[in-house]
Amino acid sequence: MKWSLYKNKEYLKPFLFSNGKSQLDIVKEVIDAAKEGNKIIFIHGFCGTGKSAVALNIAKELGRTSIVVPVKALQNQYFEDYTNKYHINKNNDEKLKISILFGRQNFECTFTDEMADNIFLPCTIDVNYKENEKRLFEYVKKNPFVSAEDFDDYKKVRRMSVAPACLSWSPVLPADFEVTMLDDAEPLMYEAVNGKYIYYKRGGNCPYYNQYQSYIDADVIIFNSMKYELENAIGRKPKTEVEIIDECDEFLDNLSNEKIINLNMLQSKLGFFSSKYKDNKIIPEIYELVSDMIKNSDKFIENEEIFLLKETKVKNLMTYFFNYTISHMIMNDEEDYLFNVYSNLESFKPYTEETYVVFSRNKRDEIIVKLIMVNLERKLKEFLDKNKTFVMMSGTIHSRKVLENIFGIKKYKIIEAEVKEIGKRNRIRLGKEKDFNHIYLKKEGSREEYLRALSDCINKAKKPVLIHVNAFKDLPSDYECSKYNLDIKSREKLINEQMDDKTGEMIQRFKNREIDILYSTKCNRGVDFPGDMCNSIVFTKFPYADRSSLFWRILSKTNKKDADVFYFDKARREAIQRSFRGVRSKDDKVDILSPDMRVLEFFG
Incomplete structure (x- = not known):
């Protein structure tokens, strides 16, 4: 077994760690553990481990691999x-073929000059909407496969009636699904x-659909965790020899499987389907x-009641959606809301x-x-x-x-x-810190006190500064900014910024030093700001x-003792991870500031 990592044609030797092991040693230990029959193998490694190179060398040895990352930044x-x-x-000596699955918003459409997530493309348009x-x-x-004369009413239109108009449309469907064109x-x-599934590869050069070629021939497929969960739930993910989960604690934390179904939207879609x-x-x-569910929901909403699914009519809804005729009618159109409902219900089926x-x-x-399952053991299983x-x-x-x-996880x-741990994190006290807990x-007056302490941290922090926003409510509202004369970003502005920034432009601008303050709820993992790219990190609150x-x-109600241990364990890990964003090597140093005394005590 040999290590493989090249920059252009230059061979890069494996890192040597402080415990005397090298990256190659880690790969060998993982391979041995897998051969011994271990189903779950943890690699515990801080910054400096070079986990991505280790993961790909494991893939080189074990065979076809799925790599799962929690955030888009790490995927990028x-x-x-x-x-x-x-x-x-x-x-x-052939290059390892690595493919990364991205969402539609990352690609330009080849059928029009729009982005591929435009809702009026042949592959995305709502075929059950009269206005279309x-x-x-x-x-x-x-569409070269149909005759327009056969469609005297738009209600006869299906996805297969319109999507082939684009020569690049190449769906991935169950092998037993009958495709007549x-x-x-x-x-x-x-x-x-x-x-078995079939990728119907057609002509054209759509980068979104072409990436599904990776399901056929890639050595490594890199998913974000949401896409990985969906592809597993609907059964479409290719079989692989090994699943490598990067930032695995984040992945495990998010196994709670929380989904929503808009009943009014579902009712509208079903009304059209009924006539179609x-x-x-x-x-x-x-x-x-x-x-009937809509009609009788007010009393449940008013009392904020939590029900077991089996006690509600959602169970009946699941039975209908899993009917063979209905599911097959829905499965060929993943852009339709009914498919979204189906896949959400499917994830709770067991x-x-x-x-x-x-x-x-x-x-x-x-x-x-809202449906939620808090038995993380069963979800992981x-x-x-x-x-x-x-x-x-x-x-x-x-x-x-x-x-x-x-x-x-017992074994x-x-x-x-x-x-x-590498680098240095310096606590900076400004004198206004307090234990700003919910009590x-x-x-009276505590909100203003907190906001002024936060403003003090942000304004006195050495730039460039990353501000970890634990919750949007930690920031002042537009009204509070005006009332207290605060010159920090309002929560409304940050919400709008993050909604508009689908590609991580603000993070890149911060890295390029075009801005020297970055407010974010999304930089907890997978984003690196080494060297003097980030001199200070401000925590709005301790990351509970x-x-x-x-x-x-629900978890506290069903398993109070273990829920408490999990709650504090999660906060500990989040605090460490957030501080790592500015400390990426032994020479890096970063100042830590927060109005919340609990943050400074943690890093003491």
Whole structure:
């Protein structure tokens, strides 16, 4: 076994860690552990481990691999590093083929000059919306596999009626799904976690659909965690020899499986489907069920009641959606809202006995059903059962108690990589710090006191400064900025900025020194600001999770003792990870500031 990492043609030797091990030693230990039959293998390594290179060398040895990253920034880092700077050679000296799956918003459409997430493209347009009628017929005319004369009513239009108008549209469908057109496609079959799937590869050069070629021939497929969960849930993810989870503690923390269904939107879609598929007797029944759920939801919303799924009509909704006729009708159109509902319900299918349901209203006064499953042990088991070996990498692994009592991980192996914390973090006290917990903040005048202390930290921090916003409510509102004459960013402005910034432009501007203050709720993981790129880090609060959230309320109710251990363990790991954003090597140093005394005490 040999190490492989090249920058252009230059061979890069494996790092040597403070414990005497090298990156190659870690790879060898993982391979041995996998051969011994260990299902879960942890790599514990702080900054300086070079986890991405270790992961790819493991892939080189074990075979086809899925790599899962929690945030887009880390996915972008893999893309930048291993498509431009570095490469790995397989044992036959061919380059390791690495593919990264990105969302539509990252690509330009080749059918029009719009971005690929535009909602009016042949592959995305709502085929069940009357206002789209004119566009739908335009696409029908461009579809080489149908005759426009057969469509005298837009209700006859299906996804297959319009999407082939774009020569690049190349869907991925279950092998048993009958496709009666796409004669120009090359059907490429692969083994997925739930059976066989076919990638219908057509002509054209759409970068979004072309990336699914990776399901056929890539050595390594890199998913973000949301895409990984979805592809596993619907059974479309290719079978691989090993799953490597980067920032694994974040991945495990987010296994709670919380989804929402907009009942009003669902009712609207079903109403149209009922008129479109007049011969189907089940759709009107589903429509009546959803209408009844909407009608009787007010009393549940008013009392903020939490129900077990099996006690509600959501269970009946699941039964309808998993009917073979209905599911096959929906499965061929992943852009439709009904597919979204189906995939959400599918993710709870094995857990109907322990899924909870809450009803609420959104800002548009629509009825929302929130489903949540807090048994993280069972959710993890779903991934474990569908896949072979898991390699979990992080500098902040959960405590043994949390791994065993929350996730049910009793048998596992931990391999130590670089475990010595690097760099220096300096606490800066300004004199206004207090324990701004939720009890203190109920006192009169405490909100103004907190905001002024936060403003003091931000204005006196050595620039460039990264501001970890634990929750939007930690920032002042526009009104508070005006009332207290504060010159820091309001929460409304940050919310709008982050909604508009889909590609991480603000992070890049901060890295390029175009701005010297970066407010963010998204820089907890996978974003590096080495050297003097970041001189100070401000924590708005100690990173405790919101205990009033549905997940923590239910977990505390069902498993109080273990929930408390998990809660404090998560906060500890988050604080360490957030400080790492500005400390990436032994020479790095960063100032830590916060109005919250608990932050300074933690780093003391």
